[in-house]
Amino acid sequence: MRLIVKLTLTLGRPVGRALLYPICGYFLTFSKQSRRASHDYLRRALGRTPGVRELFAHYHCFAATILDRVYFLSGRADRFEVDVEGIELVRQTLARQRGCLLLGAHFGSFDVLRVLGRAESPVVVRVLMHERNATKLNSVLGALNDDLPRQVITLGQPQTMLKVSEALARGEIVGLLADRVVAGDKLLPCEFLGDTALFPGGPYQMAALLKVPVLLFSAFACGDNHYRIRFEPFAERIALGARDDGAAALAVHAQRYAHWLERQCRNAPYNWFNFFDFWRDAQAR
Template sequence: PGSAWQVMCLIHAFASTILDRVFLLARGLDGFRVSTRGVEELRRQLDRGRGVLLLGAHVGSFEVLRVLAAGRPECKLKLVMDKSKTPALTALLEALAPELADSVIDTGRGGTDIVLALSEAAREGAMITLLGDRGRPHEVMREVPFLGAPAPFPAAPWQIAALLEVPVVLCLGMYRGGNRYDLVFETLAEEVELPRADRNIALDAYIRHYAARLEHHLREAPCNWFNFYDFWQPQCIAEMQHAEYAAVQHARAS
């Protein structure tokens, strides 16, 4: 467990990024210092013209990417999120920047609508962004090493990338204190292949690589970790196994 000072630093960093979201959407990048790493790699993937899946996490601030993209019309950004999770905050942020609401693909919509929206975004060569460190209820999870212990991660981002045939790029908006952010891009997979015979083995390999890179950046800046619950709890793993079993049974029935 962390010390009281470390806990205080973590809470302060989290509160700072929440407050910064308001200023970022109200005033853009004015007053902020944002450095970037790996932009050339991202451009290389986008130049292929088939879209990119930007995979983030509950780390630092993803709002920096949204605002940065909003200032560049040629960069089409689609954010996959569940608006019902934080309705009050979502309403506030959309009131500050109504134009950003159009960039959201709401996972609370029907499954068919989501698939169609994702397919359209990929055809347009957009950057499709979602967070890959938390699963939804009844979602298939895979268990991989993370910060010293096995932890469950959702399989959905990789299944989406395989379906859309797009590369996967890690994207993290690391908070560096004060008004400073570091936007990091790293290619995780040029393409995602999930062969039927070895599907779980392939999924585990992709997710393990994502978790390892996420761990690398968190060890450099641990106060950017904003999952405020027992990320490694056995209950999560049990639910993961139950969801996987249910998915297998459904596949067999169909």
């Protein structure tokens, strides 16, 4: 990854993108587990059996968005055409002098949001990230943006909720990806792409504790230099109530999110970066 970053910044994006072809070809050929997972996911999202070309497109879209992070993180987003849909919803929400939670997925590129920080009326976004991912991100890409560690709030630490609450009180957006279950998460079975999969309950429990609006976010690649950002409403306020009612409410919110993610996957299937058996754990229960 460090080599690709260096070559991309030195020789340009076309050279970096050219390097992606042999890299993607290698993983498609030799990574049996990720190839099987990609095949299973694309079969569900496309509604038919994918061919080698479609599997390669999935790998390449993933690799290309990682490469593009170099430019978004280093302040070179002007190289891209970025369409934004629903920004007024964000501004109306923030106009109440309170921040909001932004739920996304491993879909497209969360870093495209950085273009909002350079808008005429900038929007500040903090990202919630698990410690292992935050450490990996900072070690590889932190040199591109000195402010990157301050933009990331690490999950699972004693001060996590305090930092989130402080960011929201400043009228900032706190974003997190809600399509992966981690250790300690409440597991919520949801219908997703024709079968049952497990989604985390943590994002909705956090939203209920913080009592802030929740929006949905996607930013997907739709061309070599083109991204599309879309914001949608999810909940003005999440209330869970007593234990039994709270569990039922969690399940409802998780299923709504799963339906939303399914629509994104059918609309832009190569942009959901799932390279493991997403449905396995639910089927084993």
